[in-house]
Amino acid sequence: MAKTFYVTTPIYYVNAEPHIGHAYTTINADFLARWKRLDGYDTFFLTGTDEHGEKIAQAAARAGMEPQQFVDEVAAKFKKAWEILHISYDDFIRTTEERHKKVVRQYLQEIYDRGDIYYGEYEGLYCVGCERFLTEKELVDGKCPDHGVEPELRREGNYFFKMEKYRAWLRDHILKNPGFIRPERYRNEVLSILSEPIGDLSISRPKSRVSWGIELPWDPEHVTYVWFDALLNYVSALGYPDGERYRRYWPAAQHMIGKDILKTHAVFWPTMLKAGDVEIYKHLNVGGHLLADGRKMSKSLGNVINPFEWSAKYGPDAVRYYLLKETPYGLDGVVSEAGLVERYNADLANDLGNLLQRVRTMVIKYRGGVLRKREPGEGEAGVVAAASGLADRVRGLIDELKFNQALEEVLQFVRSLNRYVNERAPWKIKDEEDLDRVLYTVVDGLRTAAVLLEPAMPVKMAELRRALGLGELSVADVSGWGGLPDGHEIPAEAPILFPKIETKNKQQAGREEEEEERTPTIQYEDFAKLDLRVALVKSVEKHPNADRLLVIRLELDGEERTVVGGLAAHYQPQELVGKRVVLLANLKPRKLRGVVSHGMLLAAEGADGTLALLTPDREVEAGSKIS
Ligand code: MSP
Numbered sequence: 001m002a003k004t005f006y007v008t009t010p011i012y013y014v015n016a017e018p019h020i021g022h023a024y025t026t027i028n029a030d031f032l033a034r035w036k037r038l039d040g041y042d043t044f045f046l047t048g049t050d051e052h053g054e055k056i057a058q059a060a061a062r063a064g065m066e067p068q069q070f071v072d073e074v075a076a077k078f079k080k081a082w083e084i085l086h087i088s089y090d091d092f093i094r095t096t097e098e099r100h101k102k103v104v105r106q107y108l109q110e111i112y113d114r115g116d117i118y119y120g121e122y123e124g125l126y127c128v129g130c131e132r133f134l135t136e137k138e139l140v141d142g143k144c145p146d147h148g149v150e151p152e153l154r155r156e157g158n159y160f161f162k163m164e165k166y167r168a169w170l171r172d173h174i175l176k177n178p179g180f181i182r183p184e185r186y187r188n189e190v191l192s193i194l195s196e197p198i199g200d201l202s203i204s205r206p207k208s209r210v211s212w213g214i215e216l217p218w219d220p221e222h223v224t225y226v227w228f229d230a231l232l233n234y235v236s237a238l239g240y241p242d243g244e245r246y247r248r249y250w251p252a253a254q255h256m257i258g259k260d261i262l263k264t265h266a267v268f269w270p271t272m273l274k275a276g277d278v279e280i281y282k283h284l285n286v287g288g289h290l291l292a293d294g295r296k297m298s299k300s301l302g303n304v305i306n307p308f309e310w311s312a313k314y315g316p317d318a319v320r321y322y323l324l325k326e327t328p329y330g331l332d333g334v335v336s337e338a339g340l341v342e343r344y345n346a347d348l349a350n351d352l353g354n355l356l357q358r359v360r361t362m363v364i365k366y367r368g369g370v371l372r373k374r375e376p377g378e379g380e381a382g383v384v385a386a387a388s389g390l391a392d393r394v395r396g397l398i399d400e401l402k403f404n405q406a407l408e409e410v411l412q413f414v415r416s417l418n419r420y421v422n423e424r425a426p427w428k429i430k431d432e433e434d435l436d437r438v439l440y441t442v443v444d445g446l447r448t449a450a451v452l453l454e455p456a457m458p459v460k461m462a463e464l465r466r467a468l469g470l471g472e473l474s475v476a477d478v479s480g481w482g483g484l485p486d487g488h489e490i491p492a493e494a495p496i497l498f499p500k501i502e503t504k505n506k507q508q509a510g511r512e513e514e515e516e517e518r519t520p521t522i523q524y525e526d527f528a529k530l531d532l533r534v535a536l537v538k539s540v541e542k543h544p545n546a547d548r549l550l551v552i553r554l555e556l557d558g559e560e561r562t563v564v565g566g567l568a569a570h571y572q573p574q575e576l577v578g579k580r581v582v583l584l585a586n587l588k589p590r591k592l593r594g595v596v597s598h599g600m601l602l603a604a605e606g607a608d609g610t611l612a613l614l615t616p617d618r619e620v621e622a623g624s625k626i627s
Contacts, residue, residue: 002040002041002042003040003041003042003252004041004042004043004044004248004249004251004252005033005036005041005042005043005044005249005252005254006043006044006045006046006238006249006250006252006253006254007029007032007033007036007043007044007045007046007253007254007255007256008029008045008046008047008234008253008254008255008256009025009026009029009046009047009048009256009257010025010050010255010256010257010258010261011047011048011049011050011093011095011230011233012048012049012050012078013049013050013055013056014049014050014051014056014059014070014071014074014075014078015055015056015058015059015074016059017074017077018077018078018081018308019297019304019305019306019307020290020297020304020305020306020307020323020335021258021289021290021297022078022081023081023085023307023319023323024258024287024290024323025256025257025258025287026047026082026085026087027085027087027319027320027323027324028256028285028287028324028329028403029045029047029256030045030085030086030087030088030089030320030455031320031324031403031455031456032254032256032398032455033045033088033089034088034454034455034458035398035455035475037088038451038454038455038474038475039395039474039475039476040474040475040476042248043090044090044091044238044245044248044249045088045089045090045091046089046090046091046092046093046233046234046237046238047078047082047087047089047091047092047093048091048092048093048094048095048233048237049071049074049075049078049092049093049094049095050095050226050230050233051071051075051094051095051096052095052096052212052213052214052223052224052226052229052230053131053210053212053213053226053229054128054131054205054209054210054212054226055128055129055131055226056070056071056212057210057211057212058128060212067212068096071094071096075094078092079092081308084308084311084316085307085311085316085319085320086316086317086320086458086459088458091237093233093236093237095229095230095233099236099237099239100232100233100236100237101214102236103232103235103236103240104214104224104228104229104232104236105214105215105217106241107232107240107272107276108203108216108217108224108228109217109218110276111161111272111275111276112217112218114275114276116161116162116165116275117159117160117161117162117203118159118160118162119157119158119159119160120157120158120159120160120200121155121156121157121158122154122155122156122157122158122160122202123153123154123155124153124154124202125139125151125152125153125154126151126152126153126154127144127146127147127149127151127152128152129144129146129147129149130144130146130147131225131226131227132227132264133151133154133202134151139151140555140557140558140559140623141557141558141623143558145558145559145560146260148558156205156206156209157206158202158203158204158205158206158222158225159202159203159204159216159219159222160200160201160202160203161200161201161202161203161228161271161272161275162200162275163198163199163200163201163267163268163271164197164198164199164200166270166271166274166275167194167197167198167271169274170194170267170270170271170274171191171194171195173270173280174187174190174191174194175191179283180282180283180284181266181283181284181286182283182284182285182286182330182401183286183329183330183401184541185330185539185541185553186259186262186266186284186286186330188539189262190262190263190266190267193263193266193267194267198267201225201228201268201271202225203224203225203228204216204219204222204223204224204225205222205223205224205225206221206222207220207221207222207223208221210223211223213225213226213229214229227264227268228268228272231264231265231268231269231272232272234253234255234269234281235250235278238250240278250279251279251282252282253281253282253283254281254282254283254284254285255281255283255284255285256285256287257284257285257286257287258286258287258288258289259286259287259288259289260289262284262286265284266284269281285329285401286330287329287330288327288329288330288331288332288333289332289333290305290323290327290332290333290334290335291332291333291334291335291589291596291598292304292305292334292335292336296559305335305336305337307319307323310337310340314340314341314344314501315459315460316459317456317457317458317459317460317461318340318344318348318457318498319340320456320457321343321344321347321348321407321453321456321457322335322339322340322343322344323335324403324404324407324456325343325347325403325404325407325408325456326339326343326404327404327596328402328404328405328544328594328595329401329402329403329404330401331551331562331595331596332562332596332598333596334589334591334596334598341501341503342503344498344501345500345501345503347411348460348497348498349498349499349500349501350500351411351414351415351418352411352414352449352453352464352497352498353496353497353498353499353500354418355414355417355418355421355442355446356446356464356467356468356497357496357497358421359421359439359442359443359446360467360468360490360494362426362427362439363439363443363490364490364492366426366435366439367435367436367439369489369490369491369492370487370488370489371436371439371440371443371484371486371487371488371489371490372436372440372486372487373436373440373482373484373485373486373487374433374434374436374437374440375437376437376441376481376482377434377437379420379423379424379434379437379438380420380437380441380481382416382419382420383416383417383420383441383445383481384480384481386412386413386416387413387444387445387448387480387481388480388481389480390409390410390413390448390452390478390480391448391451391452391475391478391479392479393409394406394409394410394452395475397409404594407453407456410449410452410453413445413448413449414445414446414449417442417445417446417449420438420441420442420445421438421442424438426438426439440484441481443468443484443488443490444481444482444483444484445481446464446468447465447468447470447473447478447483447484448478448483450464450465450468450470450473451473451474451475451477451478452475452478460497460498463494463495463497464497466491466494467490467491467494467495467497468490469488469489469490469491528627529586530584530586531584531585531586531625532582532583532584532585532602532625532626532627533556533557533582533583533585533623533624533625533626534556534580534581534582534583534616534620534621534622534623534624534626535554535555535556535561535580535581535582535583535585535599535601535622535623536554536555536556536578536579536580536581536622537552537553537554537576537577537578537579537580537581538553538554538555538560538577539552539553539577540552540553540571540573540574540576540577541573542568542573543564543568543592543593543595544594544595545593545594545595546592546593547568548566548568548569549564549565549566549567549568549592549593549595550564550565550567550568550571550573550576551563551564551595552564552565552567552576552601554581554583554599554622555622556583556585556622556623557622557623558623559623561583561585561598561599562595562596562597562598563583563597563598563599563600563601564592564593564595564596564597565597565600565601565603566611567601567603567611567613570610570611570612571613576613579613579615580615580616580619580620580622581601581602581613581614581615582601582602582613582614582615582616582626583599583600583601583602584599584600584601584602585599586599587599587600601613601614602614
């Protein structure tokens, strides 16, 4: 029987139209789903929309619409968006569907009957943006760190789920299963939440205040709390409790989420499952956020990127490739249109597209389109070695969620094919067999690359295959050199795969850079431009790709920052945690070996080159301004 794989995206709130954050999470999940299918897994990919709760009811009211009509319209926009981006979901669940509501009622009743739900009064700080009560500890300067607003103090009679009862069990499960929550920084964050009481979870809202939700089966005066309702989509869509899909796929479940909804997925959801005596999911994969111009995207800042505009201009596969390649999964990433164009031109138009063009032209010109398989010789050793085990290396990286590195691995291979063509210079080869050998080797290599890049660029890679006369292939078809049959023929006509995108001419760009680089004498106003802040070090890790660097996560002023610094020779990561340091906060974000650094820490350099970080000499709050 085929191995199974089940992957989900968060179900998106329909109070906002699809934006790049939704697209990013969904593209990551789609990449994984497509890869697994191609790698022989029986795969199920679920996405959908989260349509109940106060936030949605408010949005519908603002739009002057009935909630149902409103959610129908926005859900349709999500479906359309995923069609544009070639998202290959197997099912799209909406929480207003009867199949879902039925499971929520059934599950609540089950837990209620087991004695894990009780009625009580609760007073707490509620954030409508998060749709949950926040603890004092989660607030930054009295505000919700994700939405920047003060939560409301609310007191109401609610039903509670005995979540605290399962804390010890959950902590133990996470400790025993290191890969349960990944990447590791998020696992540590959850362990820290679980090191103190988590309390019980309010799972209902009085209808007098929120009516847009699923009624509790035993008390029609209350509706289900939106997160309790939403999380169950992951099983309701599979036909829990006895559907065939549920039996088949649930044991292989992996959730892909953004870091903003870690607590609900890593704490609420597993304890809910445990209470219902349901096996918990296999992995929680947590992605970072995308930032525009180094800042969080928000409507009020006016820096929201529209991926559908990019897609209309450069094609959906270019957007998919760029988002997957640009940011290491799990970390925040900075994206921009200029960045997309640069990546597209370098990797796709130059490295991949040109190679295809060149080799097609030669095969048609020298061989009338027909390839002859000739055993590789010494000249092929490099390419043969690079092709051997390539699919395994890519698989290994994808299994570790290193999607950007997996794509880079394939691109490195494509670059090695380019070097091979240049070295072997087929246009100079006199020996007929040798010419066959070179042409075959390049086309065979491109065939491998097309398969391994297909999860990122499904439509373009199908076009690439067609340009080489190839049909559908799977990962199993591309192990090492020589998968292409002897006598294979490529078609005479094929469109250009990745036409180069024209940018400003080089001279003009160069002049602009020089302007920027000149350092004028400093005036006070210049100094005042520096946003220097005290920041608190939350966690530190070694940089995945550079020995010299540390990746430092900071907190300041309700915001989280990642800074990459050349401190590895001077500090052990653990030494820095809890320190208050000085951050140049408004430095333009920069990518250092694949990780975006958003600011710079100030340090003094001793005569022997040792670095000493600056710290305030008495305790001041993180975020305090330095002048
Ligand atoms: N409805 C809940 C999820 C319920 S799942 C049972 C929700 N929806 S949401 O519409 O707010 O979407 C949340 C997800 O969108 C985030 O977890 C994240 O995956 C993605 N993103 C939203 N903004 C983002 C960025 N700026 N960057 C990357 N992803 C972010 O929360």
